[in-house]
Amino acid sequence: MESVRELASKKAAVIFTKSSCCMCHSIKALFYELGASPAVHELDQDVRGTEMERALKGLGCNPSVPAVFIGGEFIGSAKxxxxxxxxxxxxxxxxxxxxIWF
Incomplete structure (x- = not known):
């Protein structure tokens, strides 16, 4: 759980995803469209991915991805x-x- 919180606080926008998830792709595209450059952590490509996915579920992420953090605060999933x-x-x-700056 601590590694997820640490990663989530390192950048203004952070998205935990899986490379095969179409909703993850859509959320990343939305952030890019708005001019944000989020830190993206692909759980299925990280050796600690399973552990991080359990931690995300513990935070209330259901489904576990995409899990979005802005300013270190858990925002939620795609919905x-x-x-x-x-x-x-x-x-x-x-x-x-x-x-983003405006």
């Missing part, structure tokens, strides 16, 4: 991120965390 984007607050959170 949560899309809801924030639709209501306009995702961009605001990214600006406040200094993941």
């Amino acid at each position: 949560d991120v899309i809801s924030l984007h639709v209501d306009g607050s995702l961009k605001e959170r990214l600006i406040n965390a200094k993941a």
Whole structure:
């Protein structure tokens, strides 16, 4: 759990994903479209991936990926991120965390 929290706090925007997950790809594309350059951790390509996936589930991530952190705070999964984007607050959170500048 500590390694996930540490990785999540190292950059303004962090996404835990799996390379084969289409929703993960969509969330990454959304962040890139908004001008963010998130740290992306592909759990299926990391030797500690299984351990990190368990930790993410312990934080309430269900499904475990994509798991999005902004400013070190757990935001949620794809559904949560899309809801924030639709209501306009995702961009605001990214600006406040200094993941994007406007």
